[in-house]
Amino acid sequence: MTFPTIDALQGALSGRRYIADRGLATSIFLALALRRPLLLEGEAGVGKTEVAKVLAAVLETDLIRLQCYEGLDVAHAVYEWNYPRQLLEIRLLQAEGALDRRAAERELFSREFLIRRPLLAALEHGGPPPVLLIDELDRADEEFEGYLLELLSDFQITIPELGTIQAAEPPIVVLTSNRTRELHDALKRRCLFHWIDYPDPAKELEILRAKAPEAPQRLAEQVAAFVAELRRAELYKKTGVSESLDWIAALVALDRQELDAETVDETLGLILKNQEDVEAIRGERARGILHRALAGGAHSAG
Amino acid sequence: MSRLLPNLVRFGRLLHDLGLDIQAGRMLDVARALPLIDIGRRQDFYYTLRTLLIHRADDLALFDQAFRAFWRPPRGERTRRDLRALGEQRRYGRPRVEQESLRADAESPEAASAPAPSPEKVELRTYSGRESLRQKDFGKLTAEELEQARALLAQFRWEPGFRRTLRWRGGGGRRPDLRQIVRDASRGAPETLALPGRERRRKPRPIVLLCDVSGSMERYSRMLLQLMVSITEGFQRVEAFVFATRLTRITLPLRAARRARAASPFAGRLAALAPDWSGGTRIGEALRAFHLHWARRVSSRGPVVLLISDGWDRGDPAALSREMARLQRGCHRLIWLNPLLGSPEYQPLTRGMQAALPFVDDFLPVHNLASLEDLAQRLNSLPDRRRSRRARTP
Known part of the structure; x- marks a missing residue:
């Protein structure tokens, strides 16, 4: 199709x-x-x-x-023979005294013993x-x-x-x-x-809205803007879309309507998966990023 | 469509000339794909060509520019100049070193024209002559001795041991090889007398070279470059970088030099690649750049890392220990080679050295041929298992 x-x-x-x-x-x-x-x-x-x-x-x-x-x-990728079953089969054939070499080979290596x-x-x-x-x-x-x-x-x-x-x-x-x-x-x-590539904030917002429709619009905008701002920082591991989705789900669970500095610091581990990155960003720099994200968000809204 | 096809062919040829990996078969795919899309939409046309013709992320930017330069309202010959410029840019981005250009860029005419001395010539030297050359500090070698040292170095063998891969191989080993057992049994072997075994395959361990080329290292730099060329020459899986205040990957030019068998004029060429050759050093920042941009791609699979520096660091010591810790965690063995260590009165007291040493597995001199021999021997006898390290926090 x-x-x-x-x-x-x-x-x-x-x-x-x-x-x-x-x-x-x-x-x-x-x-x-x-x-x-x-x-x-x-x-x-x-x-x-x-x-x-x-x-x-x-x-x-x-x-x-x-x-x-x-x-x-x-x-592990294509096929394997089911060795334990084959060995068992051989024992059975031997016990019956019916082990004929050629026939056994044909029978043992048939689809029945194949693991796909x-x-x-x-x-x-x-x-x-x-x-x-x-x-x-x-x-x-x-x-x-x-x-x-x-x-x-x-x-x-x-x-x-x-x-x-x-x-x-x-x-x-x-x-x-x-x-x-x-x-x-x-x-x-x-x-x-x-x-x-990483999505731009507009596309990320679209993704957040599609995947987390229960999140308030304002929060989704802020998350998209914050993550976009965060990705500009030099990080060992940049925040992926899957992490921003995790983040917004967590923020909804915590019943947050908007991002604030405290919440960001508390939940930073959801979007930064490297201890060095978390330490570098937490506190002062996170507040700067939040500030820019909120300013940018207000700007585009107005 | 009738005018489009000849243009497509020309575009394909252009991409090919820019060094992209374009194949004739792919142009046929493009011809098949175009009727399926709305070629009036420039965006769709662009993405169709891109997805079919490009298969390396590094080529995307170049394709983008070539597309914009080529597929625009026709204006006679104007395009040509842009496209040449693109070619230049490409050469800058992915240096390709040809023998001719190496010669042209050589620092001194003798160095360029002198053929590499053949091994026989070296064999003829007296033992005492060689012995003094072995012991002589790299910084004090004359031009002639440098050539001899280079020839000796070319005979070194670098084999940093093997790593156990996760793939299996029949024959030997303690794990029973069920496949073989079934085979034997089905052939009517009454009882299995010897249990066929299997074991993990082994592969040569990769090497990562990080060489300091700042001002304080200058008198060693020629010989250290030779060292890097020598290691690259004998061994496939080598990634090489030089740094002072910035980090520059030189793996590809080194390989090109190996092919061209022209290592001596190479230093001049390399100077052009690493813009901060002989500036000050910020080891921590260089390592950070390595971790951010390269480590994931070049230092997987447990490499042996050789870091060559005298430890005169002008950066932040805390940053250096942090990056050293990370470097050590990511590799099989971290070996710091310091040319100053050859001098008996040297003590690693600089702030940089102090910050880095706790994270170094081996701290070795690299100031004369004898020390390189020791290094080669040590590398060739590295154990398969990682040295146990105490957990340290930077």
Whole structure:
């Protein structure tokens, strides 16, 4: 399923409370239309993973997620044989005195003993093609990237004991990277690329309003302005959108109608996740940022 | 559309000439994509080209400028000049060092034209000659000795040990290899006599070099650069930076120098890259810049960090200890190399050294070839496991 226009896609996404700017919407639209994998890069917490989730929702299909980590290998990404069950089966056959080598090999390495990991599951998925999310690919080793390269070009997997498994219809692939290391160009070339930046205050406000409709308008404006101001400071870890969402949820829970210096200091840990950053900002600098944010907010309102 | 396609091809060629990684196949994708969008909307046209043609975040700004320069109301040849300027900018942003330009930039004509002495030449030197060269302080080397030292240094091997990765490998090891056990059993092996094992794969540990190039380090800087070239040469995973008041990444020029096999004229070229060559030092600020902009990308996977400085720091000592603590937390081993440590009467009493020392795993001299030999030996025998460190707060 694809969308007739970029506008239609953008509308569908915002219907699911995902505010995508034009650039991101164009990339998603083309990835669907051209059936290419979409590679999303950007700082942590700008909504890369969310794209895949919301895409699965608007397309009304399943989301299959592969979380990458160092050491991820074929056994955890693609398939593995169910060794304990195989061993048990061998024992049973032996007990029956029926262990015929060839037959046993055929029987033991059949689909019955196969554990499907996300990539294989995505290829064997029946019905409408699922969204396959390969999350934080930069965490995986280079070897795995090489394997993925092959998979993304042919959408087939070869299991020596079973033969080649080909996807009836290729899944919709979304890859994300936090850029802790550079991915290989060969892999990037297969993908459409989009860099998701931190949103500007207007877009962030839109996101806050969509995701936290229960928050007072004034508070949402202040949070958006404060976070935008905060991101200008030199920080080890800048505040992502997911953190500003956490923050506004916390402020609503605390029943705050507006931001004030005390509240900011008390809840700073929700938007700064690095002790050095918290210490650098808390107090004097936080008050300065708040002051500028409130002044800017009043300005745009007036 | 009819006029658009030839322009697209020209635009693709332009991006290619600017050094972007553009492939012919991608232009076909663009041709397929354009009928799907409303090309009357400039924004959609822009994003379509961008998402299809660009795949590196670093190239986005360049693409943006190229797009604006190219796709504007036609005005004859005016565009050409802008585009040249873009190319220049790119060269500045991502220096590419060619052999010719290295030669042209050389500081002294002899240095540029003298070919690197071949190893055989070194072998012929008498032991006593070599021994005195080994012991001689880098700051006191003559031009000829510098060349000899360089040739000797080129033979060094740098291997900072291995790190255990999380990937498995069959054969050996104490963990049972179930895959192999099933294989053996299904082939009818009656009872498993030897339990096949598996173990973690190992990979060479990366190195991060941070070298002080401020005024007080000047007399060592030529040889230390050679050291950096030598380490980069023998080993793939090296990230190199120089700093005085600012931090400059020199990984790519170093690699280029390695390819060009022309290390000697390199210092001149490098001086152009690091604008504050031989200024004062602010180590804490340089490390902070490293942490903010680079650490996440270059110092994952437990590197060995070599920090080369005499510790004459003009910055805030508190900031220095904070950044040193952070640096140490993020690496497998933090080695501070100080050229002054070679002198017997030297005591690390400067404020900077005092602030940094609690966070240093090894504090070693780096003033003559003998000290470099020791360093190489120590690196090559680093244990796989991290040295236990007491928790300290800066």
